[in-house]
Amino acid sequence: MDEARTSRRGPSPRLWLAGGWLLLALLAAIFAPLVAPQDPLAQDLMLERLPPFWLDGAEPGYWLGTDSLGRDLLSRLIFGGRIAFIVAFAAAIAACLVGSTLGLIAGYFGGWADRIISRVVDIWMAFPPVLFAILLVAVLGTGLSSVILAIAIIDWTRFCRVIRAEAMGQSRMDYVENARIAGYGRIGIMLREVLPNVVPSIVALLSLEMGIAVIVEAILSFVNLSISTDDPTWGSIIAEGRLSIHQAWWVLVFPLITLILTVLSFSQFGEALKARFDPVLR
Amino acid sequence: MLLQRFLIRLLTMLITLFGVAIVVFVVIRVAPGDPIAMMLPPGATDDDIARLRALYGLDKTIVQQFFIWLSGVVRGDFGTSISLRQDVLGLVFNRLPATLELAIVALIMAVAIGGTTAVLGARERGTAVEAGIDIASGAALSIPDFLWGLVLILLFGVLVPIFDISGRVSPQLDLPFATQFYFFESLLRLRFDLTWDLLKHMLMPAVALALPLAAIISQLLKQSLKEVLDLDYVVLARVKGFSETQVILREALKNAALPTLTLVGVQFTFLIGGTVIVERLFSYEGLGNMAIDAVINRDLPLIQGIVLVFALLFVLINLVVDMMYALLNPRLRHG
Numbered sequence: 238m239d240e241a242r243t244s245r246r247g248p249s250p251r252l253w254l255a256g257g258w259l260l261l262a263l264l265a266a267i268f269a270p271l272v273a274p275q276d277p278l279a280q281d282l283m284l285e286r287l288p289p290f291w292l293d294g295a296e297p298g299y300w301l302g303t304d305s306l307g308r309d310l311l312s313r314l315i316f317g318g319r320i321a322f323i324v325a326f327a328a329a330i331a332a333c334l335v336g337s338t339l340g341l342i343a344g345y346f347g348g349w350a351d352r353i354i355s356r357v358v359d360i361w362m363a364f365p366p367v368l369f370a371i372l373l374v375a376v377l378g379t380g381l382s383s384v385i386l387a388i389a390i391i392d393w394t395r396f397c398r399v400i401r402a403e404a405m406g407q408s409r410m411d412y413v414e415n416a417r418i419a420g421y422g423r424i425g426i427m428l429r430e431v432l433p434n435v436v437p438s439i440v441a442l443l444s445l446e447m448g449i450a451v452i453v454e455a456i457l458s459f460v461n462l463s464i465s466t467d468d469p470t471w472g473s474i475i476a477e478g479r480l481s482i483h484q485a486w487w488v489l490v491f492p493l494i495t496l497i498l499t500v501l502s503f504s505q506f507g508e509a510l511k512a513r514f515d516p517v518l519r
Numbered sequence: 520m521l522l523q524r525f526l527i528r529l530l531t532m533l534i535t536l537f538g539v540a541i542v543v544f545v546v547i548r549v550a551p552g553d554p555i556a557m558m559l560p561p562g563a564t565d566d567d568i569a570r571l572r573a574l575y576g577l578d579k580t581i582v583q584q585f586f587i588w589l590s591g592v593v594r595g596d597f598g599t600s601i602s603l604r605q606d607v608l609g610l611v612f613n614r615l616p617a618t619l620e621l622a623i624v625a626l627i628m629a630v631a632i633g634g635t636t637a638v639l640g641a642r643e644r645g646t647a648v649e650a651g652i653d654i655a656s657g658a659a660l661s662i663p664d665f666l667w668g669l670v671l672i673l674l675f676g677v678l679v680p681i682f683d684i685s686g687r688v689s690p691q692l693d694l695p696f697a698t699q700f701y702f703f704e705s706l707l708r709l710r711f712d713l714t715w716d717l718l719k720h721m722l723m724p725a726v727a728l729a730l731p732l733a734a735i736i737s738q739l740l741k742q743s744l745k746e747v748l749d750l751d752y753v754v755l756a757r758v759k760g761f762s763e764t765q766v767i768l769r770e771a772l773k774n775a776a777l778p779t780l781t782l783v784g785v786q787f788t789f790l791i792g793g794t795v796i797v798e799r800l801f802s803y804e805g806l807g808n809m810a811i812d813a814v815i816n817r818d819l820p821l822i823q824g825i826v827l828v829f830a831l832l833f834v835l836i837n838l839v840v841d842m843m844y845a846l847l848n849p850r851l852r853h854g
Contacts, residue, residue, distance in 0.1 A: 356531075356534065356535075356538070357538070359531070359535050359538075360535050360538035360539055360542060362788075362833070363535050363536070363538075363539050363829075363830040363833045363834055364539065364542075364543075364792075364826065364829070364830065365791065365792035365795055365807075365826075365829045365833075366792050367792060367793070367795040367796045367807075368792070368795045368807065368810050368811075368814075368825075368826065368829065369826075371795075371810075371811060371814050372543075372546060372547070372814050372822060372826070373546065375814045375815070375817070376546055376547060376549060448661075449663075452663050452665060452666070455665070456665055456796050459665075459796075459799075459800075460796075460799060460811055460815075462814075462815075475669065479669070479672070479800070482672065482673070482676070482677055483677065486673065486677055489669065489672075489673060490673060493666065493669050493670065493673070496666060497662055497666055497670075500661060500662060500663070500666070501658070501661050501662065504661040505661075
């Protein structure tokens with residue numbers, strides 16, 4: 238409700254911060270080769286475990302320090318952002334397309350379509366999601382497309398459940414009945430009348446899902462099942478940091494801060510969009 | 520009415536479990552990579568491989584394999600783990616108590632933290648205290664258990680090293696336990712020295728799991744309490760001279776708790792799902808940690824067993840919550 242009040246006056250400061258962070262991280266990821274101070278893969282055992290710049294023993298050019306192989310942490314985080322954002326956008330959009338389509342069909346048509354889709358959703362909800370993701374990536378083979386596919390296969394239910402409920406509510410409204418009387422076909426009504434009314438929810442869920450996808454990718458990297466081990470990802474940096482936590486805390490702290498800011502920003506966006514479009518709150 | 524509801528629920532539960540069994544079976548059978556080839560030393564002949572495949576039933580068609588496996592499952596035979604060469608059910612039962620203890624301790628913490636902050640927020644509604652609780656719960660909710668676990672490792676494992684960040688119990692300890700429920704059994708045996716050691720290991724993974732759920736409980740319960748607090752019977756209690764805290768605890772809580780209860784049930788399954796990665800993070804020897812190893816080792820029978828046990832747990836929790844809701848909700852009880 239807080240969000241709804243502020244949305245009329247324009248975005249809240251929190252939303253500005255969230256947007257600012259995401260834009261910064263996205264631009265850094267896109268222009269990674271230009272902005273990263275070092276080669277993210279370059280190992281130099283002479284430079285291992287350098288602390289961040291404000292501590293004694295730091296080297297210029299290695300702002301956030303280095304890991305146990307002497308690789309520059311800031312550059313690895315910037316390059317890791319590429320994979321994080323690719324996974325976030327691709328996986329969330331794929332999950333959204335599948336889930337929203339099925340949710341729309343189940344909610345608008347009801348009957349057998351609804352019963353079958355709802356049963357499948359029930360089955361999906363009985364899987365522990367993290368284990369399901371790890372299992373799928375193990376089956377599909379590690380790699381960017383496997384990670385994206387795994388997240389989409391698991392998380393489409395998030396869209397399906399919400400959109401189904403919304404579409405069900407919409408299909409009972411007068412305007413849908415009017416369209417039917419006016420002679421529109423069922424699929425036409427679904428796409429032209431019901432769909433536009435559930436788009437706000439879809440957009441809000443999409444933003445939340447991007448945050449979730451970033452986390453799942455990090456978890457998969459953490460258990461060493463995401464992308465090839467050469468490419469830096471936020472999760473693989475965290476896994477590395479977890480191991481050298483007593484020798485080099487910064488290797489864990491900085492990717493953790495990066496992940497938390499990114500996830501909070503995506504969820505802020507999602508909440509704000511939800512509040513902005515929600516007719517009850519507005 | 521209640522019995523009918525229960526039977527329908529039971530039936531859908533079985534269908535769901537059957538569906539889970541099919542999905543997991545199909546998913547791991549399309550996996551590339553031969554688990555049998557991984558078991559044998561490099562010099563094994565094709566004959567050896569064929570014999571071992573037959574031993575694990577991998578030479579039959581996928582449909583045959585599924586029904587052989589399923590008929591075993593129904594009889595309580597989940598097969599033999601390929602990597603650990605032990606009975607799957609035995610392995611699962613050996614690890615399940617550790618996960619259940621962790622999940623239950625986390626649930627208790629979530630209810631305690633969420634309940635307290637909800638009551639406090641409802642009592643102090645409209646003040647800075649409520650605003651503070653809202654911000655804290657918003658953050659606790661947005662940050663998932665995996666990240667909370669890492670934050671806690673940094674804070675209480677490295678910065679102020681007061682808790683253990685690895686394992687379930689100190690390895691040098693002599694454990695007199697008859698069951699795998701170490702924590703609960705240590706309480707019953709009054710071995711509080713062991714309870715303390717177990718708690719020191721369990722506390723941080725439990726908090727990591729509890730925080731997001733605590734936030735949800737806090738938000739929903741506070742909302743329900745604030746709605747109830749304006750109703751006549753609550754106003755009457757206030758007029759009678761009860762303090763605001765007494766009004767909330769004695770009158771409002773009872774009626775505001777029902778929506779929260781349903782939600783806690785669903786969210787508890789998410790919490791259990793979260794144990795998989797949180798156990799890994801803290802090297803806690805539970806079912807989830809074993810599951811990840813099973814996936815990495817391509818131990819098909821073990822993966823199947825673990826996933827099915829998780830699924831069973833999930834549907835059972837949903838069933839219990841649904842029945843509790845039906846029993847507690849007067850509209851359904853007499854409906």
